[in-house]
Ligand SMILES: CCc1ccsc1-c1ccc(O)c(O)c1
Ligand SMILES: [Mn+2]
């Protein structure tokens with residue numbers, strides 16, 4: 745749906761709050777902390793400090809307030825007191841908050857201590873995929889333009905694009921139309937219009953694109969158990985391009 749200026753203002757607030765949670769949790773991500781503890785810290789911050797609601801909790805039955813996806817986990821990792829982070833791990837923390845009825849959805853990769861060069865490279869290229877996708881956003885552009893540049897950057901670096909999960913429209917609902925695929929052909933699909941708001945959240949695998957869901961019914965892992973990375977921003981289509989609603993205060997847009 746095309747958001748009104750009043751709705752856009754509320755989405756700016758929700759987006760900023762989601763970004764603030766990621767900035768808050770970063771320093772806590774050190775060897776020895778559990779993902780269950782990260783969930784507790786974020787939950788308390790969202791509820792008490794932000795007087796907001798964590799959207800994942802009880803969404804389709806998800807049991808926690810954030811998603812924490814470590815190493816070969818592609819997405820929807822369930823925080824656990826038994827999952828202790830160790831040096832060399834890469835972890836995606838995915839935050840969605842609801843404030844005044846509107847959603848802000850963002851995620852980032854964090855390094856636990858020093859990580860291997862190949863892990864660092866995957867995280868960096870994946871962030872570049874997200875930014876390249878965002879750089880295509882303007883009125884009149886096509887959803888296929890976003891998918892094509894993400895796929896091109898990933899595959900030219902010998903990585904693969906997960907296809908089973910995608911970005912999405914967002915507003916009063918966590919997930920709205922359109923689906924935003926992270927692969928595709930330029931100049932195809934829906935045309936973007938000023939006032940549209942959606943996420944771009946590419947999941948890029950070091951190995952093959954195939955994935956599977958574990959017996960917990962949530963955790964999505966790479967079939968070949970190689971590493972996966974993901975970054976996510978909530979984006980607004982503006983008259984002259986794009987506004988990233990979940991930009992962090994220390995984050996520079998590289999285009
Ligand atoms: C945990 C929330 C959830 C449950 C089913 S899909 C999903 C989810 C998680 C992160 C997201 O960015 C998203 O758009 C959806
Ligand atoms: Mn998310």
Ligand SMILES: [Mn+2]
Pocket residue numbers: 849911912943945976
């Ligand atoms: Mn999302």
